[in-house]
Amino acid sequence: MKKILLFLLFPIIGFAQGYTSYFTGNPVNVDTNPSPGFCLMGGATEHDNAMVWLLKQADEGDVLILRCSGSDGYNDYIYSDLASQVTVNSVESIVITSAAGATNPYVLNKVANAEMIWFAGGDQYNYVSYFKDNALEDAINNHINVKHYPVGGTSAGMAILGDHYFSAQNGSVTSSTALSNPYGNTVTIGAYDFINIPILNHTITDTHFDNPDRKGRLMTFLARIATDEGIRSFGIAANEYVAVCIDAAGKAKVYGDYPNYQEFAYFAQANCDDSYLPETCQSGSSLTWNQGGQAVKVYKVPGTANGTNYFNLSDWQTGSGGSWENWKVINGVFSSGAGTASTCILGVEDFxxxxxxxxxxxxxxxxxxxxxxxxxxxxxxxxxxxxxxxxxxxxxxxxxxxxxxxxxxxxxxxxxxxxxxxxxxxx
The missing domain is CATH 2.60.40.3080 (Immunoglobulin-like)
Structure with missing residues (x-):
């Protein structure tokens, strides 16, 4: 594809409309043939190979960055810095600062014509406040579930992609606070009412996972979902420099710089024993979720430069390059140890x-x-x-x-x- 590089003299600003747009690339919209794919990044700098993987799913189309703070940091990175590995027609970053901006016809048109959508970091409650229950939410879900086009996000942008999500409505929450009271006012969880990615059904995500350590709060999120809904709950978490790229078949490849750094993704699921619910998960009391030391089964996967290690979300039990752990909480104290593989879902070939x-x-x-x-x-x-x-x-x-x-x-x-x-x- 021949590129037309535009030198921007000024961004497109819609103060009254609640958005600002920064555009780089060919102004003529193209229609390509994207493939489905999802990328979950842990929240620090982007992993180039993971980003290239997602951009290739867009088939040289138009990339749209949706964010609620910041400016045009992705434009040159995607359009120019990664140009030797992947080509795109254009990159547009739209900074949305209100629900009015989210539903502006200009924004909705850009979403409708994008071959790939990326959610930047920031405060996820802004995404929830501005994007949910309106025409922008509908357009995003149409992009994912009707067109089957790629989407991804980092930090707050990853946090909103599960069908359960930590909304941060009352600010962030630490592991110690969440474990001491699973129903405290900072443990705010949304469910089934925002971004709809089928492979992430009954799944909540978490980011910046070891900075600070967030294993305890993920356990709390999973305990709340299991208790409130009476279902087995699932979670995907990523360390700051880790990315999880999921293809249409549910294969989740993990990118990072292991073994140079301790960079992991975690695939957590409530155990499938008959008594998988937490022993104590109630307002005002510390969480206890033990179940014989195997309350939650976790497949811990080192992230490598080329994403060679993976976990299969189509069955939540098969993978390569990782190791199984058992997680538990007793009286608000989290601990983990070596575990065994989950056997909760039989493969089709065994049926x-x-x-x-x-x-x-x-x-x-x-x-x-x-x-x-x-x-x-x-x-x-x-x-x-x-x-x-x-x-x-x-x-x-x-x-x-x-x-x-x-x-x-x-x-x-x-x-x-x-x-x-x-x-x-x-x-």
Whole structure:
């Protein structure tokens, strides 16, 4: 692609509208063929190889940076500094300072025409305050779930990408404060009502993970989700210089500079034993979540320059290059130790001895199955409500989903005492 480099004399400023735009590159919009992908960065400087991975998903298109503070720091970095590794048509940073700015037609048009969206760092409650429950939220989720275009973020921009998120409505919270009272006024968790990335269903993210140590507060977040909703909770956390890049199949590659530095990503999940809920998770009391020392199973993955180590989010039990840990909390005191692999979800190949196919993905008015013979199928929505159940689904059976609302669903398939769970999204 031939580039046209524009030398900006001044940014596009919309003070009354609540946004400022900084543009670099070709002003003529292009339509390319992006691939889905997600990048979660821990919050310090960007990892170049991880950023290149995400930019390549955009297929030389237009990159949009959404932020609520700062200015144009990404423009030259993406358009020029990484130009020897990846080409983009343009980079535009839009600094949004109000809900009016977020819903300005100019901003919404830029989101609609972007091949990739990146959320910068800052204060995530600004994102929640300005972007949620309005036309910008709808446009972002359309970018992810209808177009299937790439998206990512760092620090606060990573914190908002799970379907559960720490909103920071009342400021940040330390591990010690969260563990001493899981329902304190700084432990503010949003759920199912903002960014919708199906592979991050029931998942909360955390950043700057070892500076300061945030393992205790992530445990608190997971305990709250499990207690409040009666579900197994999941978490992804990254040290400051670490990035997690997730492809369409759910393979999460971890980038960093290990072994030169202790740079890790953490994939945490409530154990799947019958008694996986915390022993004590209530207002005014210290958290206890022990369950025999195995309350939370964590796969700890060193980040390498080329992202060779990974974890598979499609089953939350297989990976390469990492090690398993057990995390627990007793009377508000966090501890961890060597652990064993989770066995919570059976792989499809272990289910019936053959492949089970659920399609189309995403779906609209129907879902079809291949590889089944009189299996039980249960479908629940993102809030755990059962919307479909059939105890005798057969090969090539079609389920009518025309009355399903758009969003994330969980399909559970059970036969002969074995169970497979998969996430799927309706357009």
């Amino acid at each position: 019936t001895g053959q492949n089970v196919t659920v399609y189309p993905v995403p779906f609209d008015t129907e879902i079809r199955f291949n590889g089944l013979d009189k299996a039980t199928v249960i479908i629940t929505d993102s809030q755990g409500r059962k919307v479909y159940e059939n105890k005798a689904v057969k090969e090539n059976e079609t389920i009518n989903t025309s009355n399903f609302a758009s969003g994330i669903y969980v399909i559970s398939i059970e036969k002969d005492g074995k169970k497979v769970t998969r996430k799927i999204v309706r357009n």
